[in-house]
Amino acid sequence: MGIRIVNGEVIDPAHGEDRVKRDVHIKDGKIVADAGQDATVIDATGCVVMAGGVDIHTHVAGPKVNFARLMRPEDHRYEHVSREDGYERSGTGGVAATTYTTGYRYCEMGYTTIVEPAVPPLGARHAHEELVDIPQVDKAIFTLLGNSEIIFQYLEKGETSKINEYISWIMDATKSYSVKIVNPGGANMWKYRADIHDIDQKLRDFDTTPRQIILAIADAMATLGLPHPLHLHCNNLGVPDSYKTAIATAEAMEGRPLHLTHLQFSSYGASGKRKFSSEAPRLARMVNDNKNITIDVGQVLFGKTTTITADGPFEYHLHKLTGSKWYNGDVECEDGCGVVPYDYKRKSFVNCIQWAAGLELFLLIDDPWRVYLTTDHPNGAPFITYPHLIRLLMDKDFRREQVEKISAEAAAEIPLKVLDREYTLYEIAIITRSGTARRLGLVNKGHLGVGGDADVAVYRASRNWEEMFAKPAWVIKDGQVVAKEGKVTRQVFGTTMYVHPARGFADIEKDLADFFESYYTVNINNYPVGLEYLPRPELIPCQVKA
Amino acid sequence: MxxxxxxxxxxxxxxxxxxxxxxxxxxxxxxxxxxxxxxxxxxxxxxxxxxxxxxxxxxxxxxxxxxxxxxxxxxxxxxxxxxxxxxxxxxxxxxxxxxxxxxxxxxxxxxxxxxxxxxxxxxxxxxxxxxxxxxxxxxxxxxxxxxxxxxxxxxxxxxxxxxxxMRGHYNVVGSGNTMCWQTGYPFAVNFGRGYPQFNPGEFSVVDLLKRKEPDAALIVAAEPMDHLPYEAARHLENIPTIVLDPRETLTTKMADVVIPVKHAGVSVEGTAYRMDHIPIKMRSVLNSPWPKDDEPLSTIIARIKAIRKEEAET
Structure with a gap:
């Protein structure tokens, strides 16, 4: 039986619809033209109807996320979900919540698709095992390749066609959706307790540079026709003058498509009395001028969180800075990671600049189709803060009140204080679903046109945007009502999306066998993740240009 | 840990x-x-x-x-x-x-x-x-x-x-990882309140048994009669116990009910986590007439849910 959502105002930016009064028809898990006479009617009077949210970057599964859970029992103590509250599976919350809790919470905010963006190939099997236990949403992983010694070896020899074959092979071997690069070359250098500070700096043991790594992988991805372009965490992230590296990286791309992730963390300068400043306006200009680039912000919000990143040297830096707990996990031949708890404080000058820089990126980038809402969960803040962030973007009076609460010294310096822009609901729909779905290449998501997946969020309109987005009146996943009034009512499981590039890998088979024999501790035959780890696999086609 | x-x-x-x-x-x-x-x-x-x-x-x-x-x-x-x-x-x-x-x-x-x-x-x-x-x-x-x-x-x-x-005990790392992503904690998890709580020294198995708190035990692929302190192991003899294990052990000898199951990595495929947290796909190399280790557990939980439902309806 279908569903007909009536009397609501549809916001569907993919089709240019801005608060259009029309019915939305759902049948067999899809948006249809007519759900039929027997359809269940949902009366959405006073509500806006949007596609389900699509999060392009959120650390929710895999080895380093599980270390973040493990290392911080104190993070789980004060929040839980239980069967008594009507949930199928109990769990705990905190910033690194358990898998079931993660799925429930996303659903309860109206999100229906999430991407775990940083899985080392050797961790892919673990990540998929966790995805099996995340309900309510469709999922995908990106594979980390920016410190791959196999790619470095091919780069040294200039064998780009073999890089294409390797990436094709590794996408299949990890059942991944796209490629992420974190601090290219940096995690490799961290294996010598060093780091990379310039995109043209040579690695210690491989005759290559971050620039060469980035370009080779981006070109391989284009050749293979992966639906999402290179997803990049820049070198030098999190330190003064990181913005210079971000600009140099963007320029190096020379027009190739690029997604710069959590750009806020790369938006710092070294000016002012404290030698720490926001250069977000400069980066926003760079994004405005380069149509090949999209970004997600990685907004910082005040409060306690846990930082989790494949950027091992950065986490060591943070550990030294804060004296906090520190977990480091280098991954043979591939990458690394670090975990450090962190508390963003309103009285910290640096934290206030970070908070403001994220908002400045949102407000100064003109085209909402190229800037996406993220907190780099949980690095800037946990994802449950999205409704608060939406209010900061939509309500300039509220924003001004918040600026008054931060460190006065920081408040005096930030460009944010003169920005009056308010996001519209239409723009919020773009940065939280339509834009992210489009950039991910998910043609059936992020819109309410006929043929789209019936993933829908119905929000009760309110001037308090935070309340409105925290508790959607209805959430529909694959054509079924799964949450009401911000509470899960039915446990369902979404798909795991992956790609299977057509490119064969005959030319690298022997190289791989030799490499695994020499440097890995896992047999190559045991390395690939089979489809048996994906109970609901969804193959997304690659688009190879003729 | x-x-x-x-x-x-x-x-x-x-x-x-x-x-x-x-x-x-x-x-x-x-x-x-x-x-x-x-x-x-x-x-x-x-x-x-x-x-x-x-x-x-x-x-x-x-x-x-x-x-x-x-x-x-x-x-x-x-x-x-x-x-x-x-x-x-x-x-x-x-x-x-x-x-x-x-x-x-x-x-x-x-x-x-x-x-x-x-x-x-x-x-x-x-x-x-x-x-x-x-x-x-x-x-x-x-x-x-x-x-x-x-x-x-x-x-x-x-x-x-x-x-x-130097972790040992076969897939102890996998069990810790799974507990962690499902509950937030790697061991000593108490579901008594309907959600996971963690307190080693209180909810760890030795402490629970020494206090004689459990009134029944379901033991999966573990050998408490051999590994636990005498006082703790002793309490297991006084309460009903169900043991899932592919082998005969001191614990199966003591148990009230033994459900023999396939051995992951021997008679059924599965995944085990190495001591460095890398999961390894395990193949099956021998045949076994017994069920996979998760089957009895799924059957038990389904039966409990059915009984609960019947009780609620009457």
Missing amino acids: VALQLGGAPAATLGEVKNRADLVIFWGSNPAESHPRHFTRYSGSAKGRMNPRGRKDRYIVLVDIRPTPSVKYADEFIQIKPGHDYEVLTAMRMLTNGNRPDMDSVGDVAIQTLERLVQRCKDARLGVLFFGQGITETRGKHQNSMAIYQFGKDMSRHSKFLTLP
Whole structure:
């Protein structure tokens, strides 16, 4: 039986619809033209109807996320979900919540698709095992390749066609959706307790540079026709003058498509009395001028969180800075990671600049189709803060009140204080679903046109945007009502999306066998993740240009 | 685990040891008997990127309270007084941080010996300290592991250094990981309130059994009758027990109900996590007439739900 959502105002930016009064028809898990006479009617009077949210970057599964859970029992103590509250599976919350809790919470905010963006190939099997236990949403992983010694070896020899074959092979071997690069070359250098500070700096043991790594992988991805372009965490992230590296990286791309992730963390300068400043306006200009680039912000919000990143040297830096707990996990031949708890404080000058820089990126980038809402969960803040962030973007009076609460010294310096822009609901729909779905290449998501997946969020309109987005009146996943009034009512499981590039890998088979024999501790035959780890696999086609 | 929760640790997968480590220390661990393949695959004779000659490219130190069969594989054996691991590690931390303890020896080890060892760590391309049950199961328990991790973190200010536990018991790492992503905690989880709560010392199995709190036990692929303290194991004899295990054990002999199940990695495929948290796909090599280990559990939970539903309806 279908569903007909009536009397609501549809916001569907993919089709240019801005608060259009029309019915939305759902049948067999899809948006249809007519759900039929027997359809269940949902009366959405006073509500806006949007596609389900699509999060392009959120650390929710895999080895380093599980270390973040493990290392911080104190993070789980004060929040839980239980069967008594009507949930199928109990769990705990905190910033690194358990898998079931993660799925429930996303659903309860109206999100229906999430991407775990940083899985080392050797961790892919673990990540998929966790995805099996995340309900309510469709999922995908990106594979980390920016410190791959196999790619470095091919780069040294200039064998780009073999890089294409390797990436094709590794996408299949990890059942991944796209490629992420974190601090290219940096995690490799961290294996010598060093780091990379310039995109043209040579690695210690491989005759290559971050620039060469980035370009080779981006070109391989284009050749293979992966639906999402290179997803990049820049070198030098999190330190003064990181913005210079971000600009140099963007320029190096020379027009190739690029997604710069959590750009806020790369938006710092070294000016002012404290030698720490926001250069977000400069980066926003760079994004405005380069149509090949999209970004997600990685907004910082005040409060306690846990930082989790494949950027091992950065986490060591943070550990030294804060004296906090520190977990480091280098991954043979591939990458690394670090975990450090962190508390963003309103009285910290640096934290206030970070908070403001994220908002400045949102407000100064003109085209909402190229800037996406993220907190780099949980690095800037946990994802449950999205409704608060939406209010900061939509309500300039509220924003001004918040600026008054931060460190006065920081408040005096930030460009944010003169920005009056308010996001519209239409723009919020773009940065939280339509834009992210489009950039991910998910043609059936992020819109309410006929043929789209019936993933829908119905929000009760309110001037308090935070309340409105925290508790959607209805959430529909694959054509079924799964949450009401911000509470899960039915446990369902979404798909795991992956790609299977057509490119064969005959030319690298022997190289791989030799490499695994020499440097890995896992047999190559045991390395690939089979489809048996994906109970609901969804193959997304690659688009190879003729 | 508790030590990891308290402060974290510098760690890596075993391939890093194979490819880069030029200094390997085993502390309270006897890999020749407990992990016989470890040495050839990862930590001793294994050849790797920076260790093309294998054993010749590594300096291996064994620290233990008595000589073990592993000694003959080491370049240096340091014998310490039983129960003095914490003191020796503390002295090493002092030396690492530039302070010399005001004594000639600690735990029967000369300070000069420790000085030399600390200097080796500082000079290492990659130093690795593997620690075993001699650390974790002795007086002081997680405090000892904590001292190891703290030493690793202190040493990380000078050189690339890793501290890795020699985990055993087949898939204990996988069970810890699964518990963690489903509950937030790796062990000692109590679901009594309908959601996971964690408190080692209160909810850990030994403590529960010693208090005689459980009135029934479901034991999956564990051998409490052999591994637990007498007092704790004793309580299991007085309550109804169901055991899932492919083998006959002391625990199955004691159990009220035994459900034999297939053995993952032997008679059914499955996934096991290695000591460095890498999951490995396990194949099936033998046939077995018994059910997969998750089948009885799924059946039991389905039956309980059905009974609950019937009760609710009447």
